[in-house]
Amino acid sequence: MTGSTRQPLSMSRTEFEDSLDxxxxxxxxxxxxxxxxxxxxVLSDRDAAAALALAARLDRAxxxxxxAPVELGYATRIAARVAxxxxxxxxxxxxxxxxxxxxxxxxxxxxxxxxxxxxxxDASTLAALVLPDIDxxxxxxxxxxxxx
Amino acid sequence: xADAIAAKGPTAPAPDAARVRHAKIVRDGFSRxxxxxxxxxxxxxxxxxxxxxxxxxxRQGDERALAELIRRHGGxxxxxxxRFSGRRDEADDIVQETxxxxxxxxxxxxPGAAPFAAFLTRVAINRAIDxxxxxxxxxxxxxxxxxxxxxxxxxxxxxxxxxxxxxAVLDDIRTLPDRQRAAILLAAEGDRGVAEIAATLGVSEGxxxxxxxxARRTLRTKLAxxxxxxxxxxx
Numbered sequence: 001m002t003g004s005t006r007q008p009l010s011m012s013r014t015e016f017e018d019s020l021d022x023x024x025x026x027x028x029x030x031x032x033x034x035x036x037x038x039x040x041x042v043l044s045d046r047d048a049a050a051a052l053a054l055a056a057r058l059d060r061a062x063x064x065x066x067x068a069p070v071e072l073g074y075a076t077r078i079a080a081r082v083a084x085x086x087x088x089x090x091x092x093x094x095x096x097x098x099x100x101x102x103x104x105x106x107x108x109x110x111x112x113x114x115x116x117x118x119x120x121x122d123a124s125t126l127a128a129l130v131l132p133d134i135d136x137x138x139x140x141x142x143x144x145x146x147x148x
Numbered sequence: 149x150a151d152a153i154a155a156k157g158p159t160a161p162a163p164d165a166a167r168v169r170h171a172k173i174v175r176d177g178f179s180r181x182x183x184x185x186x187x188x189x190x191x192x193x194x195x196x197x198x199x200x201x202x203x204x205x206x207r208q209g210d211e212r213a214l215a216e217l218i219r220r221h222g223g224x225x226x227x228x229x230x231r232f233s234g235r236r237d238e239a240d241d242i243v244q245e246t247x248x249x250x251x252x253x254x255x256x257x258x259p260g261a262a263p264f265a266a267f268l269t270r271v272a273i274n275r276a277i278d279x280x281x282x283x284x285x286x287x288x289x290x291x292x293x294x295x296x297x298x299x300x301x302x303x304x305x306x307x308x309x310x311x312x313x314x315x316a317v318l319d320d321i322r323t324l325p326d327r328q329r330a331a332i333l334l335a336a337e338g339d340r341g342v343a344e345i346a347a348t349l350g351v352s353e354g355x356x357x358x359x360x361x362x363a364r365r366t367l368r369t370k371l372a373x374x375x376x377x378x379x380x381x382x383x
Contacts, residue, residue, distance in 0.1 A: 021364040022357065051368075054375070058368050061317040062336040068230045068239065070223035078222055078240070079215040082247045 011037035016048050025055030199264040206254040218247055221265055224337075225272045231333050232276045234322055242279065246272045262347070270348045273334065277326045313371075320370045324363050327351070331359035332367070 011019075016038055023030045027038055042049045199220070205213035222243055229239040249271050250264075257264065321329055327349060334345045346356035 017365075018361070021361040021368065024364075051372075054368055054372055055364075057313070058317065058364065058371055061311070061314045061371075062332070062367075063338070064311065064314045065231055065318055065333075065336055066227075066314070068223065068227040068236075070226065074226075075215050075219040075222055078218050078244055078247065079211060081244045082214060082218075082251060083211055085244065085248045086251055 011041050013041070013045065013048055013051075016041050017051060020051060020055045025052055025057070025059045027052070197259060197263045197265075200259045203254050203257050203259075203264050206251060207257075214247065214251060217250065217264075217268075218243075221268050222247075225268060228269070228333060228337065229272055229276045231318065231321070231336075232273070232329060233280065238276075238279060242272055242275045245275055266344065266348065269334070270350075273330045273348060274350075277330055280326050316374060317367060317371065320367050321363075324366060328359045328363035328366070331356055332363040335360055 011034070019030065019034050019038060023034070027035050027042075030038060038048075038052075042052055199217060202213040202217050202220075206217065225243050225246060226239050229242045230236060233239060233242075246268055250268060253267075257267070321332060324332065330349060331345055334340050334348055340348075342353050342356050342360065345360070346353045349356060349359070351359070
């Protein structure tokens with residue numbers, strides 16, 4: 001708030017319009033020095049007076065913006081929707097927790113099985129099935145086929 | 149508007165000193181981490197916030213407290229968001245999301261921090277801004293099925309627009325950039341100062357003032373253009 005002892009300043013139209021958008025269209029709500037300068041301008045400048053009137057109209061329109069109706073039961077309806085939303089994450093967390101537990105259990109089981117079950121001679125068996133007898137033995141995989 | 153103001157309850161018009169103190173509390177509360185801030189001695193007391201007992205009950209999972217908070221603030225928030233977006237379905241979704249956040253955050257709220265009503269307003273308007281941004285992005289990418297409709301069907305709220313000029317101004321408001329739109333709508337609720345608007349939008353007071361000035365300038369220019377056009381039609 002500008003001190004009331006200050007002399008009213010002269011005000012250009014641009015300054016007036018800046019103040020109009022800053023303080024609104026009711027001069028009584030302006031800081032005193034600006035108000036006095038604005039009053040002087042409005043008395044001598046028809047365009048400034050028109051701008052002031054327009055700003056006041058805008059203020060009235062802003063003050064009269066419609067309110068949304070609140071139907072009977074609106075609060076109950078929204079409360080129910082909120083409660084549903086609050087319940088859903090709990091189920092989600094439960095599912096996530098279950099999934100994490102299942103994954104951890106399967107990893108542990110795999111590790112335990114992999115480390116505790118005795119190895120068979122499956123390695124050699126498998127090799128015999130899929131690899132040719134590199135020693136030139138009588139493996140089924142090495143027939144008497146010719147050479148290239 | 150009178151209804152909207154009356155519906156506000158805890159933020160009803162107050163004397164200047166109280167309003168300044170309220171704005172300071174809101175600003176301090178927001179800037180320090182709205183909910184976690186402990187009660188500052190002398191800042192305010194739980195008795196200053198009529199929602200404090202309800203938030204305490206909500207903390208215990210009391211759904212009746214939630215319903216009462218919605219009854220107190222739901223209409224005001226719905227009005228704010230509906231003015232912002234023009235879509236009733238979106239407004240209801242945002243009100244719902246706001247109270248989901250309220251429920252989740254209730255345990256962290258401390259009496260003496262910013263009023264719970266201000267917290268609700270902040271959540272709602274920021275959700276509205278986020279949705280508007282996302283909607284623009286979808287439209288820009290061409291992935292949105294249709295352009296976002298404005299007031300898709302004339303609903304009961306349309307009937308409450310009793311003046312063509314008010315309706316035109318509301319349409320103009322919806323063309324403003326998001327933050328200007330939010331600032332002017334918060335100001336239009338009647339009793340918010342620049343400090344509280346700044347705190348609600350998470351910007352400095354200077355930035356909030358600039359948002360308001362630009363918004364008013366645009367709205368005034370459009371109003372003048374309509375006036376000139378109307379006078380031109382009559383001649």
